[in-house]
Amino acid sequence: MPRTALAAVHDGRGDRLTVREIQVADPGPGEVLVRIAASGVCGSDRHVLDGEWSLPTPTVMGHEGAGVVEQVGAGVTDVAPGDTVILSWYYPCRRCRACAAGKAWACTGTRSNECLLPDGTTRLRDAAGVVYPYLAVGTMSEYAVVPESAAVRIPADVPMDVASLIGCSITTGVGAVVNNARVPAGASAVVVGCGGVGLAVVMGLALAGAYPIVAIDTAEEKLAAARSFGATHTVRARGDAAQVAAEVAELTSGGADYAFEVIGRAETIESLPSLLTTGGVGVLVGLPPQGAKAAIDVLELAETGKTLIGSNYGGAVPSLDFPRLAALYLAGRLPLDSLISHRVRLDEVNEAFDAMRAGTRTRSVIVF
Numbered sequence: 001m002p003r004t005a006l007a008a009v010h011d012g013r014g015d016r017l018t019v020r021e022i023q024v025a026d027p028g029p030g031e032v033l034v035r036i037a038a039s040g041v042c043g044s045d046r047h048v049l050d051g052e053w054s055l056p057t058p059t060v061m062g063h064e065g066a067g068v069v070e071q072v073g074a075g076v077t078d079v080a081p082g083d084t085v086i087l088s089w090y091y092p093c094r095r096c097r098a099c100a101a102g103k104a105w106a107c108t109g110t111r112s113n114e115c116l117l118p119d120g121t122t123r124l125r126d127a128a129g130v131v132y133p134y135l136a137v138g139t140m141s142e143y144a145v146v147p148e149s150a151a152v153r154i155p156a157d158v159p160m161d162v163a164s165l166i167g168c169s170i171t172t173g174v175g176a177v178v179n180n181a182r183v184p185a186g187a188s189a190v191v192v193g194c195g196g197v198g199l200a201v202v203m204g205l206a207l208a209g210a211y212p213i214v215a216i217d218t219a220e221e222k223l224a225a226a227r228s229f230g231a232t233h234t235v236r237a238r239g240d241a242a243q244v245a246a247e248v249a250e251l252t253s254g255g256a257d258y259a260f261e262v263i264g265r266a267e268t269i270e271s272l273p274s275l276l277t278t279g280g281v282g283v284l285v286g287l288p289p290q291g292a293k294a295a296i297d298v299l300e301l302a303e304t305g306k307t308l309i310g311s312n313y314g315g316a317v318p319s320l321d322f323p324r325l326a327a328l329y330l331a332g333r334l335p336l337d338s339l340i341s342h343r344v345r346l347d348e349v350n351e352a353f354d355a356m357r358a359g360t361r362t363r364s365v366i367v368f
């Protein structure tokens with residue numbers, strides 16, 4: 001029996017979301033119906049609302065969510081009704097070469113980027129027809145139907161708001177440090193951009209034992225937050241990349257071993273090598289508008305042996321990394337709850353995106 005759910009829907013016109021009712025059908029074979037308890041408000045949703053990425057519409061936004069399994073479709077064995085789950089915005093197909101190699105984040109069989117379930121359809125509708133779940137999860141809704149491999153069980157004692165953040169920002173940020181860059185203890189690191197994802201990178205660096213940890217942002221509040229999560233030094237960016245590079249060089253004795261770009265701006269990506277020491281590694285975490293290009297001084301990169309690497313979903317295997325991150329939180333090793341600056345209602349979603357655009361919040365979480 002289809003059920004009605006209140007959801008934040010992007011109709012493809014302008015950057016405002018409409019909170020309205022949609023119909024959510026029962027889960028099909030291999031699918032899971034989840035009652036969403038919390039959904040983070042992430043920068044990747046904003047890219048869509050601000051017209052930087054195009055998607056099929058209407059779309060239920062949100063891709064950073066957690067909830068409780070309410071019903072499972074035929075053949076589902078991984079989870080059962082009543083399980084607490086974190087949703088992954090990349091459902092691994094479990095059959096392609098990348099999945100077989102343990103690189104679920106590089107799965108080529110998934111259709112999550114098309115906002116479609118494996119059979120090419122969705123379980124969401126409104127009076128006008130098909131509604132798409134953003135990245136095949138659409139967490140800004142009371143209910144979501146996702147493939148079994150996108151619902152990862154975690155211990156029920158992890159608070160739902162914290163769990164939701166593991167679904168994107170935490171996995172993306174901490175994973176960039178521990179899975180992609182594999183930062184060793186004592187290495188120096190710089191984080192450019194301290195929003196929700198950048199602060200998760202800072203937390204990951206603190207966990208890994210990096211030193212110094214230099215946080216860079218344009219907003220003083222974000223730098224203060226970065227210090228509270230383990231940044232040992234901060235640099236306020238004021239539009240002068242050479243000045244930032246000089247300050248970083250001073251703090252890291254000539255350049256950092258690792259530098260993370262966590263905004264998705266061509267200019268800050270282009271200046272990443274200037275923050276590195278010879279042989280240093282630059283990690284691209286922030287996602288730019290579709291089609292964006294960055295100019296890199298190739299000779300400088302080659303001569304200094306610097307490396308630039310991409311990082312998608314923190315190089316994570318959701319079924320492995322989500323429970324691990326939850327365990328680190330429960331053990332007091334990752335202060336994930338401190339990342340949540342605002343808990344809001346679904347109908348406050350537009351204000352939450354406006355606050356993100358203004359850079360005045362670390363992380364808003366919609367609590368259902």
Ligand code: APR
Nearest residue numbers: 042043044193194195196197217218237263264286287359
């Ligand atoms: N220099 C330094 N910091 C900057 C600059 C700049 N020129 N411009 C913006 N910032 C800072 C903002 O002040 C903010 O703190 O970058 C941060 C961006 O954070 P959010 O907008 O909160 O975005 P977040 O959710 O953290 O996502 C960041 O990661 O996964 C991707 O798609 C996501 O591209 C997005 C990025």
Ligand code: ZN
Nearest residue numbers: 042044168169
């Ligand atoms: Zn995200």
